[in-house]
Amino acid sequence: MEKFVKYFLSSKSFTWLLMILILGGGLFSYFNMGKLEDAPFTIKQAVVITPYPGASPMEVETEVTDVLAEAIQEMGELYYIKTDNREGLSKMTIYLKKELRADQMQQSWDLLRRKVGDAQAKLPEGASKSIVQDDFGDVLGVFYGLHGQGFTPRQLEDYAIEIKNGLLNVKDVAKVTLYGIQKRSLYRNYLAAHTSISK
Structure with missing residues (x-):
């Protein structure tokens, strides 16, 4: 350790050069370091769901899951497939290779959709x-509730759509989804007219 210190004390030009390089590297790393509170990351998996009403798990596996898996396995980006065959439902989780970059994901999902579409x-x-x-990449989000005493569900829905359109204009807001909207129904009132004839 003593020799090490003596070397740096005797070689002042090398010591200053090393300090400048370390300082420069630190400043470069600091200004190029990600500083987002919720840093974006890519989830490289998708789910393919196929309802098959009335079929047993074995029928779902042989008639639906195996057919879809054969088509999906033609993808070069595929890592592996996890299947879940239930009564009347086929659920397949598709995992892509880890080395895929984020900018390649959309193209891979488009290819997956084409393969699944061709197998239909x-x-x-x-x-x-x-x-x-x-x-599944849409993992960063905020939930807001909208309620109002004295307003009809239709009025609340109109306000929610107005707020949604406003939020979509905010920077870094990618998607806004509305939940809990009541299904609209049309009701008719029938008036039964009874007439009595007296003789």
Whole structure:
């Protein structure tokens, strides 16, 4: 340790150069370091759900899951597939390779949708259309509740849509989803007219 200190004391030019390089590297790292409170990250998995009403788990596996898996396995980006076959439902979780970059993900999901879409013709007649869910990256969010005494559900829905449109104009807001909107129904009142005839 003593030799080490003596070397740096005797080689002042090298010592100053080393200190400037360390300081420069530190400043460069500081200004280029990510500073987001909630840093974005990419989830490289999607779920393919296919309802097959009335089918047993074995029928779901052989007639739906295996057919879809065969088509999906043609993807070069595929890491592995995890399947869950239940009565009347096929659920497949698709994992992509870890080395895929974030800017390549959308192209991979488009390819997955095409593969699943092409396999639909091979599914049995009772199977519903497969649903591909790949928006698991939307993990950063805030929940807001809207309520108002004396307002009808339709008025609250109109206000919620107005707030949604305003929030979509805010920087870094990618998506706004409304939950709890009541289904609209049309009611008719029938008036039964009774007439009595007296003789």
